[in-house]
Amino acid sequence: MNQGKSNEEIIQTLQSQGYMLQQINEAINQANIKKEVQNAPQGGNMANEQYQPSEEMQISEIEKEPEIPVPNPNQETPAQQATIPEPAAPATTSYMPSANEMAMAAQQQPVMPSSSFNYDDIQSIVEEIIDEKWRELMASVGDITTWKAQMADETEAIKQEILRIQNRFDNLQAAVLGKVDEYSKGITEIGSEMKALEKVFEKILEPLSSNIKELASITEKLREHKK
Structure with a gap:
């Protein structure tokens, strides 16, 4: 100690x-x-x-206290004896x-x-x-135990809410990507159709251009024949 x-x-x-x-x-x-x-x-x-x-x-x-005077019968009384009064000493008191x-x-x-x-x-x-x-x-x-349990429940609830939001975001992202894929496929199909139409036009325009050339030559010959 x-x-x-x-x-x-x-x-x-x-x-x-x-x-x-x-x-x-x-x-x-x-x-x-x-x-x-x-x-x-x-x-x-x-x-x-x-x-x-x-x-x-x-x-x-006690010894310092003044003694009481005892009168003496042989002593003259104060009235018979002329006394001169002495000046009184200043009183001193000790407290x-x-x-x-x-x-x-x-x-x-x-x-x-x-x-x-x-x-x-x-x-x-x-x-x-x-x-x-x-x-x-x-x-x-x-209570710390109750407080910890409450905090754990609140944390778990927040975690579940975050998971639900993440799932919603994933679904939205998948939907957007699906729409983009559909749009890309549509554009690709339109491009293919345009190419096919171009080939058809080529097949039609080649004989048409040749026929036009033939008609031009025939017309030229007829003009020369009339002259």
Whole structure:
């Protein structure tokens, strides 16, 4: 058990164990408050014991009190004896505070915290702070198992929705590609028909052109014959 460590040593040790600096400072502050609360009654008792007047002091104070004069029958009375009044000495009073007043004054004095604490106490306070923060987190978030199951369900639902969208996209792409293929096939068929029609025209135009040439020659011969 590590006893009497300084604040810096405690902070370094707890940081090496993975504690956060804010948690360590909160634990040290709580330890200071706890130590002040524990030391407050003891300080009052020490003040009572320290400032309690001893029996000898009480006796000496009693001896200092003025004695009551006893009249002497052979002595002349003040009326028979002419006396010159002496100037009165200034009265001096010594004030001795009571034990309760001194105890209250001692309690009002701030208690300075000690520079070293019990390491085990600091560590226990840090653990309590961590547990409290964890309970607050659990209260705000809820059960981790339920939260994980809910997140898994939501993730699975998102995954299924993505798959459905992908299937729709694939179907749309297939439909578009099918239309493009049909258009390409139609264009190809039109090209084939145009080629076939061209061949037909060639077959028709060749004899027609030859006939036209023959008619031209016949017409030319008829013109020459008429001349």
